[in-house]
Amino acid sequence: MIRIIDEEAKIEYQKDAANYIGSAEKVFILESTDEISPLVKELYSNNTPFTISAARTGLTGGGVPISGVLISTERLDKIIDIDLKNKTALLEPGVRLQTFHDELKQHNLMYPSNPTETWSTIGGNVANNASGAKTFKYGATRNFVNYLEIVLPDGDEIHIRRGECFANGSEAEIKTINGNTIKFLIPSIRIPKSTKNAAGYFLRPNMDLIDLFIGSEGTLGIIKKVGLDLLFQSEEVLSAIVFFDDYNNLLNFAEYLRNDNPRQLKPRLIEYFDHNSLKLLSEHHSDLPTEALGAIWVEFETNSIMLENDTLSLYELTLEHTDLVDMTWVAMNDRERDKITKFRHDLPLAVNELLTKYGQQKIYTDTAVPANAFRLYYNEMYSHLNSMGLEYVVFGHLGDCHLHANLFVKSEDDRINAEEFYNYMMKLAIELDGTISAEHGIGKIKKPYMKYMFTEVEIRGMQEVKKAFDPKNLLALDTLFFNR
Ligand SMILES: Cc1cc2nc3c(=O)[nH]c(=O)nc-3n(C[C@H](O)[C@H](O)[C@H](O)COP(=O)(O)OP(=O)(O)OC[C@H]3O[C@@H](n4cnc5c(N)ncnc54)[C@H](O)[C@@H]3O)c2cc1C
Incomplete structure (x- = not known):
């Protein structure tokens, strides 16, 4: 050590x-x-x-x-085992996501949870129930975790395998490896209708208790080992960035793909770039069409037989929704696909670079709403942003109705406006049955907004769960709950 x-x-x-x-x-x-x-x-x-x-x-x-x-845990970075027959893996928590993706590729396997930040670790991803672009098709990290070893704050351990330890209604108990039993009640809490949620503990009657630890943000114990389910790589992937000259057509395009559609186009991801995102990215990518108001990155898993047909269907759909069809970037091989992936990754990095330059703590939304409320949410967001005169960049996971509006604060007036906007969007997301955090969690920064989403009784219920694992309240002070 x-x-x-x-x-x-x-x-x-x-x-x-x-x-x-x-x-x-x-x-x-x-x-x-x-x-x-x-x-x-x-x-x-x-x-x-x-x-x-x-x-x-x-x-x-x-x-x-x-x-x-x-x-x-950054040096606990061993991939302990990849079981090719059962398509599972066992890892130490500090394995970097990119290292794991690269290793799996050699075996024609994939782990579909892909947060944009591939420098992040598997343990950090499990602790946050991280998600990424492919969450649209595959769901978040939770869906792939089959086993966890957790060291409790007092040094005892829980080894828990999916499908083996359930709550009985709202009563839960978990045995530790030292033979102790941890008992707690599962409080009834608000469950948003958005497809993603990373706010508060995952709590449901009769739940599989492995799910409690996924997304608990390092507040219940230390993840020591992680077991994951894997999938085979798709035979072919069609990836494209489509540029739009009209926001309404852009949203119609996304909506078409989000739903079952006559062309049978089923993307694994639908990602959004607004005009300001493209402007920021043009500093690094000189080949961007200047007339584009926004763009969508879509990716389809296909095979050698269907590839041509899917490409044609995507072309027809694009033609119906934008006059910039000739500008579409289409990637048909690994190298071109990596270029598009990098293009998406460059965006949050460019935003973070600007924030560092301004010495500003990041102010951004991580809210998501159900699909039927998305247009309202989207229009409200832009009418608010444009009325404030603040610099902003919006991008994110359009497939899951989950956008990040990043705000750049250069003066005291900007700060007041940014806070007002932030509060408004958090409250609106809740009104629309969404969540205050779809993927990054609550941590310390978003803790004051827990009360927008949960009642005092619900928050106290979650604190009682924490107390069962950490009676002295020594682990992760001030994360999720006010501890000071
Ligand atoms: C440019 C950029 C893009 C991003 N894109 C995405 C995205 O697309 N999707 C997404 O979900 N997130 C994204 N993130 C956020 C971040 O990458 C994720 O939250 C990630 O899961 C954090 O992993 P980490 O290893 O860096 O953990 P850290 O930042 O070190 O820790 C994060 C949390 O996990 C806990 N933790 C870490 N390891 C353990 C462990 N072994 N046991 C218990 N608790 C632990 C910590 O206590 C803390 O609460 C992005 C961040 C950046 C900078």
Whole structure:
């Protein structure tokens, strides 16, 4: 284990990708999973608060401590096993997503959960129930987690396999490897109707209790090992960026693809770029059509027999929705597809670069709403943004009605407007049966908005669940709940 106490060396561990800044007295970088339990046992018996971090690509402050010790899992990066026959894998938590994707590709396998930030770790992804573009077809990380080893704050462990440990109605109990039983009640909480949600604990009567830990943002225990289900790679993938000269046609195009359609086009992802996104990206990509108001990235899994037919269907659909059909970027091989993927990845990076330049903590929406409320939500968002005179960039997961509106604050007036906009969008998402966080979680930054989505009783119910695992409340102080 590496110990860091030097102030200078600690700096990078005291902030995340949102520029949320915290403070740690000591940083411990684990070098073996066997070190986790003895370390936290000692911290727990000394009443020392501790927080887990991994690649620190989080955008809500969840991996940034406010005090005490930071435990980093970034070096626990072994792919323990890939079982080709059963299409499963067992990993340490610090495996980077890109490393895992690359390894699987060699075996013609894939893990469809693909957050844009591939530097993030599997443990961080499980802790946040991360999702990505392909979530439109495959759902979030949760859908692929079949096994977890969790070290509890007192050093005891839970090993839990999907399908083996369920709640009985609202009564839950989990056995630890030391033979203890953790009992708790599953409170009834609001469940949004959006297709994605990462706000608060996953709690349902009769639930599979493995799901409680997925998306619990490092507040219940430390993920020591992760078991995942895998899929075969698709034989062919058709990937395209379609440019539009009219927003209404852009939304109609997305809606057509989101629903069952006569052309049988079933994309695995539908991603959105607004005009300002394209403008920002044009600084890095000189071949962007300047007349485009917005763009959509779509990708289809197909095979050698259907590829031509699917390409033609996509062409016809594009022709019906935009005059910029000739500008469409179509990728038919790995190299061209990687170029499009990079194009999408460059966008949040360019936004984060600007924020760092302005020394600004990221202010952005992570809200999602059900499909039937999306147009209203979309129109309200833009009418609000345009009335404020703030600089902004909107992009995101249009297939799941989940957009990130990023705001650039350069003055006190901007800050007031940005906060007002942010509050308004959070409340609107809830009114429309959506969520305040679809994928990045609550962490520390979004905690004040939990009360928009959940009643006091519901929040207290979640705190009681945490108490069952962490009675001294030493793990992940100030994440999800107000602890100070
Ligand atoms: C450019 C960019 C693009 C992004 N795109 C996406 C996206 O498309 N989809 C998406 O979902 N997110 C996205 N994110 C956010 C971020 O990448 C994810 O939240 C990711 O899951 C964080 O992983 P990490 O390894 O960096 O974890 P960290 O940031 O280090 O930690 C995040 C949280 O996980 C907890 N945690 C980490 N490891 C463990 C562990 N072993 N046990 C228990 N708790 C743990 C931490 O305590 C913290 O609460 C993006 C971020 C950036 C900067």
